[in-house]
Amino acid sequence: MTTVYLADTGVFVRCGGPDNDKFQRLRRAVRQAGISLRIPQRVYEELGGDPAANEYPSGSIPYPKGFEEGWIVVADDLDYTNPLVSTVMDEARRFIANETDREEDLIEKADTALVGLAAQILDAGEVDHIVLLTTDKPAGKAAEAIIPRHGFSDCIEFRYVSVEYLETLTAGEFRTR
Incomplete structure (x- = not known):
């Protein structure tokens, strides 16, 4: 089984800066597991990256080492012309709006880009499983509810990244289950 891990802005914000123990624990776990965390372009922008820069990372991003070391990777642009991607993003926006009133x-x-990216990756046949790491419960629930309705049953897993999760995180969390 091939698994891709997607992360949202909240994961990095909750970790604190690169000198924080939680950030270093995440870094160590991901690197020891031999995987990378993919982030959508929108998340990269929220973290302070410049999408117009020739290379990642841009000078203003607070997590340049993650990109330089390769354990944080900016995913390809979302293909909004793909009906699945645009539909899933619209459905995610409605779902999150309803969940949060x-x-x-x-x-x-x-938030919708994260769900759209999951759909795009699954639709491309790149992987058979996606783990969505997020601090946003409504976005995670949206992914778990919407993605299976589009033919990807048992392909998406939402993991809520709490402070406790980050404080106890090991490479074992990223081993194929």
């Missing part, structure tokens, strides 16, 4: 136009674009 907010207007759809107030839903963060990075």
Whole structure:
């Protein structure tokens, strides 16, 4: 089974800066497991990266080592012309709005981009399983509810990244289950 790990902005924010123990624990676990965390372009922008820069990372991002070391990777652009990607993102926005009792136009674009990226990767046949690491429960629930409705049953797993999760994280969390 091939698994891809996607991470949202909240994971890195919850870790604190690169000198924080939680950040170093995440870094160590991911590197020991031999995997990388993919992030959508929108997440990269939220972290302070410049998508117009010729190479990742740009000078303003607070986590340059993660990109330089290869354990954080910016995913390819979302293909909004792919009907699956645009449909899943629209459905995710509605789902999150309903879960949080907010207007759809107030839903963060990075949240829907995370779900859209999961659909895009699965649709491309790159992998058979995606683990979505997020601090945003509604976005995680949206992914688990929506992705299977589009033909990808048992292909997505949401893991809530709490402080406790980060404080006890080991490479074992990233081994294929």
